Amino acid sequence: MTIPVFDGHNDVLLRLWQKKSEGAVQDFIRGDGQGHLDLPRMRKGGFAGGFFAVFVPNPHDALPDEDDMNPPPAGEVKTNAAFAPTLGMASLLLRIAREAPDQFRICTTASDIRKAMADGVVAAIFHIEGAEAIDADLQSLDVLHAAGLRSLGPVWSRPNIFGEGVPFRFPSSPDTGPGLTDAGKALVKRCNELGILVDLSHLNEKGFWDVADLSTAPLVATHSNAHALCGSSRNLTDEQLQAIGKTKGMVGLNYANGFLRADGKWASENGLDSMLRHLDHMMKHAGEDHVGLGSDFDGARIPAQIGDVTGLPNLIAAMKAHGYGDELIEKLAWKNWLGVLERTWGE
Numbered sequence: 001m002t003i004p005v006f007d008g009h010n011d012v013l014l015r016l017w018q019k020k021s022e023g024a025v026q027d028f029i030r031g032d033g034q035g036h037l038d039l040p041r042m043r044k045g046g047f048a049g050g051f052f053a054v055f056v057p058n059p060h061d062a063l064p065d066e067d068d069m070n071p072p073p074a075g076e077v078k079t080n081a082a083f084a085p086t087l088g089m090a091s092l093l094l095r096i097a098r099e100a101p102d103q104f105r106i107c108t109t110a111s112d113i114r115k116a117m118a119d120g121v122v123a124a125i126f127h128i129e130g131a132e133a134i135d136a137d138l139q140s141l142d143v144l145h146a147a148g149l150r151s152l153g154p155v156w157s158r159p160n161i162f163g164e165g166v167p168f169r170f171p172s173s174p175d176t177g178p179g180l181t182d183a184g185k186a187l188v189k190r191c192n193e194l195g196i197l198v199d200l201s202h203l204n205e206k207g208f209w210d211v212a213d214l215s216t217a218p219l220v221a222t223h224s225n226a227h228a229l230c231g232s233s234r235n236l237t238d239e240q241l242q243a244i245g246k247t248k249g250m251v252g253l254n255y256a257n258g259f260l261r262a263d264g265k266w267a268s269e270n271g272l273d274s275m276l277r278h279l280d281h282m283m284k285h286a287g288e289d290h291v292g293l294g295s296d297f298d299g300a301r302i303p304a305q306i307g308d309v310t311g312l313p314n315l316i317a318a319m320k321a322h323g324y325g326d327e328l329i330e331k332l333a334w335k336n337w338l339g340v341l342e343r344t345w346g347e
């Protein structure tokens with residue numbers, strides 16, 4: 001029996017958008033064999049659904065890739081500069097769903113996701129990572145919500161009008177700067193009202209606790225790991241993991257070598273063992289109902305034993321070999337995500 005996987009984060013929309021090609025939608029549907037994700041490989045690997053990120057890259061900066069663990073901090077992207085890339089990637093998501101309705105569906109409720117999974121259709125959540133495309137009056141938020149947006153990271157690892165993201169640093173505590181601005185606090189409140197999940201993964205520690213104080217929803221970090229095992233600024237302290245558990249929230253295991261390895265190296269190889277150690281540690285502090293997967297497919301260098309989405313069964317097999325029972329594996333692989341989405345969205 002293949003265990004389905006529901007996943008907390010991928011960047012395939014960025015990969016497709018960067019092609020600047022009319023054919024990008026069909027490349028994804030038919031399978032281009034590039035990067036980590038396309039539809040035929042997702043079906044083969046048991047990828048049942050997940051968060052599809054819209055992410056506006058800094059025009060001139062590459063993402064951390066080589067073994068440079070302290071890349072220069074990313075500069076700001078202005079609201080006006082974010083609109084076109086955001087709409088471009090959102091359009092790709094909408095067109096994929098329109099052109100392959102029997103294989104791919106945008107879901108806005110947990111029951112939509114359950115139905116899609118039962119139908120064998122990939123269930124996609126429209127997520128924005130870094131709220132540069134949201135104006136201070138939150139008008140574009142209304143429009144994006146109406147277009148299906150159900151998850152938002154207020155900041156990526158760079159400053160914007162809502163706060164300061166956590167820059168990529170190693171070794172470093174996640175406590176790297178000031179928390180949310182007043183606009184950031186207003187954004188969290190409106191997300192609560194609209195039923196948009198607030199993703200904590202790229203917030204610094206002060207921003208995390210600001211959301212914890214303010215938000216009425218469970219705390220969710222879609223793609224982050226345990227700071228105790230890999231001292232990257234992007235990973236979560238034990239106190240943060242405990243807060244996630246207490247609010248019946250969720251943390252998704254990030255497959256990036258640089259957030260798994262004890263030495264924080266990105267480009268160097270990393271086995272599956274460290275993934276299991278992070279899962280153990282996160283379950284110890286957040287609880288086994290509040291941990292899942294958040295691959296960062298198409299956004300990071302990941303272990304060769306996974307390779308791409310077709311390698312997911314290798315991760316499931318490693319969980320089994322590590323002594324996890326079927327019931328726990330199902331929770332980690334998809335059931336916990338469904339639970340927190342129900343608690344966040346209300347249905």
Ligand code: ZN
Nearest residue numbers: 129201202223
């Ligand atoms: Zn990310």
